[in-house]
Amino acid sequence: MEDYLERLKERGKTSRVYREYQLVGLMVAEVLGDEKHKSLYIKLARKHGSERMLQLAKSVAERKEVRNKGAYFMKMLEIEKGEKSDNR
Numbered sequence: 353m354e355d356y357l358e359r360l361k362e363r364g365k366t367s368r369v370y371r372e373y374q375l376v377g378l379m380v381a382e383v384l385g386d387e388k389h390k391s392l393y394i395k396l397a398r399k400h401g402s403e404r405m406l407q408l409a410k411s412v413a414e415r416k417e418v419r420n421k422g423a424y425f426m427k428m429l430e431i432e433k434g435e436k437s438d439n440r
Contacts, residue, residue: 376402380409386422396429408432 369375377394381387383406397405412418412425 373397373402376406380405383409383413384421384425389422400429
């Protein structure tokens with residue numbers, strides 16, 4: 353029984369990526385240093401498009417003055433989404 357539990361713990365540590373947006377979401381989480389919220393970034397990558405999300409995350413990561421890169425990324429994504437809806 354203990355062997356089985358240990359195997360489950362080890363298996364849970366490895367990620368299984370099947371779609372492009374999953375990989376992008378994981379990459380965004382890693383770039384921002386926010387692996388705790390990786391499922392959120394995967395969901396956002398699926399909804400908003402992979403390429404732009406990665407560009408935005410890299411832009412945020414380069415800003416040294418930002419303390420909470422995940423929160424700043426979400427704010428920038430919200431602003432960008434608002435601009436797109438205004439242009440329609």
